[in-house]
Amino acid sequence: MAKRIIWLVALALTLGAGFAHAAPLKIGVLAPISGSSAADGNDIVKGVKTAVEVMKSEGGIPGFDSIEVEVQDGACDPRQAVAGANKLANSKVVGVVGEYCSSATIPASEVLNEEKITMITPASTNPKVTERGFKYMYRMCGLDIHQAKAATAFLKDQLKAKTIYIVDDKTTYSQHLAEYVAEAAKAAGITVIAHEHVNDGDMDYSAVLTKVKAANPDVFYMSLQSSSSGIRMIKQYRQMGIKAPVLSQDAVYHPNFIKEAPEQSQGVFFTFGYADKNSPVYKKFLDKYTAMHGEPGAYSAYSFDSAYALLTAIKAAKSTDADKIRAEMMKLNLPGASKVIKFQENGDSGSNYVIYKVEGDKYKEFWNPETGKLF
The missing domain is CATH 3.40.50.2300 (Response regulator)
Known part of the structure; x- marks a missing residue:
């Protein structure tokens, strides 16, 4: 027992x-x-x-x-x-x-x-x-303030912009980033013609885009919360025949922006973090992600x-x-x-923003603010 x-x-x-x-x-x-x-x-x-x-x-x-x-x-x-x-x-x-x-x-x-x-x-x-x-x-x-600095350096050093027209959609992210860009642009001697606001989820941007066309800025800065909003805005922007180059940011940067606006997205510039896509870790990530889910998002x-x-x-x-x-x-x-x-001690891991440009069906690395050189 x-x-x-x-x-x-x-x-x-x-x-x-x-x-x-x-x-x-x-x-x-x-x-x-x-x-x-x-x-x-x-x-x-x-x-x-x-x-x-x-x-x-x-x-x-x-x-x-x-x-x-x-x-x-x-x-x-x-x-x-x-x-x-x-x-x-x-x-x-x-x-x-x-x-x-x-x-x-x-x-x-x-x-x-x-x-x-x-x-x-x-x-x-x-x-x-x-x-x-x-x-x-x-x-x-990265952080908004660093993204704004990269955007402003590009506006001044590469696009040689004297004037800029800024539009955001009043979300916490997009408005604060747009404000940082406005401040940095002014400090760099670039005139902010206007800083307008639309609403997140708006379907019709004709009112604000009419103002942009009339102002004829050197650059149009598009700060929106999502790629879906960016797709609608860039389609209407091109439809209205506005000629100013477009610079946008990381929330609009997404494969869907190119897929759903294949013609209108061409030539649009973006700030987004740099990733070495030839590194072993990126390749390991890409292989596993693609096998499980298809193309990675932003x-x-x-x-x-x-x-x-x-x-x-x-x-x-x-x-x-x-x-x-x-x-x-x-x-x-x-x-x-x-x-x-x-x-870092506060929990940040640093910013590494560079400029991308839509060419064909890809976001191509275009300019590095750290070196001041084209890729």
Whole structure:
């Protein structure tokens, strides 16, 4: 009888250990799955899932037999993003990749930071994201102020612009970026003829574009929240026969912009982060992403890097404790698909904006503000 009891205890311990090992590691994604930025939001989800598969192919994370991804739709809406952050916290996720819009990331991060849950945004460029001293907040992309400097350097040094006409759609991201561009342009001696506003989701831009045509600026600066808005605006811009070169930014930069406006998009310039597409890490990302999802979107590489950095830190920490994860996050000097991942004390990872130009069906690297030279 004693032997039977010992055997049963041993069996229970074995099964218990097995169930402990079988516990999944859960990470969250908070992104706009619906609304005008849904294309970018779904790209973010796909990037995270790609990183999970790459990590699994590299042996996974000891102590967990699976890595689960839970997705919440933040819809680029502050209230919905907060609700999504609370759901992820209640689901006991270890970290969150998201949101896309700064207006959603900022309030959602308040929830997650209080719960000591690591958050890495792949796309929110507003400086406030990392200005609040939040210990568990990180950013993979660059900042608005640096994007504005790159845009202004291009306006002055390459386009030789004397005048510029700026339009944004009043979203937190696009308006703040447009304001930074306006300030930097004025400081560079470029006259801002006007800084107009439309509404996010407007279908007809004829009123503001009529003003642009009459003003005849050297450059038209288009700061909008999504590629869908950019597609509508560039089609109407070309239809009206406005001749000024167009410079836009990272939220409009998306494969859909070219696909859905193949003729009208030609020659449009963009600021977006530089990625070495010949690097081994980018090729590994691209091969896995393409096999799983098809063509990457604008923020696919940034979300891949966000998730991969989080998983790498968890693996190194051998723990899901937020402070231990942070200690490992701050040690990273990791080649990523979008950049070398190295976080500053405030959670930023640096900006690397260059100028792209639409040529044919591609975004071609055009000008590097760091060197002042064409690619």
